[in-house]
Amino acid sequence: MFNSFFAGTGHYVPERIITNEYLSTLMDTNDAWIVERTGIKERRWFEKGKDTVANMAAKASQKALANAGIEASDIDFIVFATITPDYYFPGSGVLLQRELGLANIPALDIRNQCTGFVYAVSVADQFIKSGMYKNVLVVGAEIQSSALDISTEGRGMAVIFGDGAGAVVMRRSENAESRVLASKLYADGRFAEELILKDPGSSRPFRQLDDLAANMEDTRPYMNGNQVFKHAVHRFPEVTLDILAENGFQKEDLDLLVPHQANLRITRYIQEKLQLPEEKVVSNIERYGNTTAASIPIALSEAFEQGRLKPGMLVCLTAFGSGFTWGANLLKW
Numbered sequence: 001m002f003n004s005f006f007a008g009t010g011h012y013v014p015e016r017i018i019t020n021e022y023l024s025t026l027m028d029t030n031d032a033w034i035v036e037r038t039g040i041k042e043r044r045w046f047e048k049g050k051d052t053v054a055n056m057a058a059k060a061s062q063k064a065l066a067n068a069g070i071e072a073s074d075i076d077f078i079v080f081a082t083i084t085p086d087y088y089f090p091g092s093g094v095l096l097q098r099e100l101g102l103a104n105i106p107a108l109d110i111r112n113q114c115t116g117f118v119y120a121v122s123v124a125d126q127f128i129k130s131g132m133y134k135n136v137l138v139v140g141a142e143i144q145s146s147a148l149d150i151s152t153e154g155r156g157m158a159v160i161f162g163d164g165a166g167a168v169v170m171r172r173s174e175n176a177e178s179r180v181l182a183s184k185l186y187a188d189g190r191f192a193e194e195l196i197l198k199d200p201g202s203s204r205p206f207r208q209l210d211d212l213a214a215n216m217e218d219t220r221p222y223m224n225g226n227q228v229f230k231h232a233v234h235r236f237p238e239v240t241l242d243i244l245a246e247n248g249f250q251k252e253d254l255d256l257l258v259p260h261q262a263n264l265r266i267t268r269y270i271q272e273k274l275q276l277p278e279e280k281v282v283s284n285i286e287r288y289g290n291t292t293a294a295s296i297p298i299a300l301s302e303a304f305e306q307g308r309l310k311p312g313m314l315v316c317l318t319a320f321g322s323g324f325t326w327g328a329n330l331l332k333w
């Protein structure tokens with residue numbers, strides 16, 4: 001059996017910076033509330049006509065490829081995590097394949113919300129382990145700002161979510177040192193409606209446009225913030241401690257935790273629970289908000305650029321999100 005390792009990382013975020021001050025001109029909110037409850041100071045929103053989920057993913061991928069020292073033509077499989085594809089179908093995986101000029105390689109779309117990237121890494125790892133593929137491009141990219149309700153009614157979500165893309169090149173490794181050690185994935189569909197975007201959903205009768213306009217709320221995401229918070233602070237530390245223990249490690253052995261950037265209060269809670277010093281936890285939510293499937297690869301790419309990732313380090317990626325879904329990947333960098 002082969003192993004997989006992370007050979008290169010990259011990210012891209014739209015240039016347009018949306019500050020808390022700007023949001024307070026659109027809705028009844030303020031910088032103090034947003035910073036205190038979420039830790040977010042600004043986020044990026046896409047620019048119409050310039051940014052798409054697929055082209056942001058391509059920019060992040062080009063950086064990851066350069067970082068890995070391979071060409072796009074070396075990629076033999078794309079795994080693309082997003083909940084905000086450019087089209088309802090086809091998914092953004094094929095659009096990324098087209099952007100990169102790659103003929104006929106398979107592209108798989110993953111829809112596991114904020115846990116999407118963790119699921120995507122586990123899928124890529126399995127395909128590499130089985131010997132089927134050698135060089136897999138694993139991407140998380142989102143444009144969420146276009147679906148947000150930016151009136152006071154939608155402020156609970158509008159202040160949290162942002163746009164961006166991150167990518168990782170995962171390669172086959174015959175050296176057992178640097179590798180993905182394990183993945184743990186979970187889901188609990190009983191809570192599907194606690195964080196949801198209903199339309200365009202298939203299980204309701206066809207609606208006329210007028211009808212759709214009258215039911216705009218179903219085309220906007222809904223979040224039961226308190227319920228999500230309660231589950232997240234339980235599941236994040238639980239899955240992190242479990243994956244460490246099951247692989248023979250203790251929390252003290254962890255060199256870097258890269259949590260999905262859900263909310264700074266959630267990250268601080270995990271940090272406290274695992275008794276990790278600040279330098280062992282990656283946090284960039286202050287600048288990007290919650291970018292769902294893109295948050296972990298963006299954070300990982302920034303951590304790499306900052307020299308925080310060194311060979312041999314024990315690294316854990318951990319996430320929780322809509323579904324509910326949650327999980328973790330444990331790596332030797």
Ligand SMILES: CC(C)(COP(=O)(O)OP(=O)(O)OC[C@H]1O[C@@H](n2cnc3c(N)ncnc32)[C@H](O)[C@@H]1OP(=O)(O)O)[C@@H](O)C(=O)NCCC(=O)NCCS
Nearest residue numbers: 029030033037114155156159225226228229262263320321
């Ligand atoms: C969304 C979240 C920040 C809300 O924080 P909270 O402390 O639970 O706040 P509440 O929803 O109880 O609202 C408290 C008050 O602030 C108000 N409020 C909500 N959003 C606001 C905003 N953007 N600006 C100002 N006030 C706001 C509410 O209307 C409420 O007012 P009231 O007391 O007069 O009714 C919090 O629940 C959370 O972080 N949840 C998890 C979100 C998450 O991580 N999602 C992604 C999962 S992957």
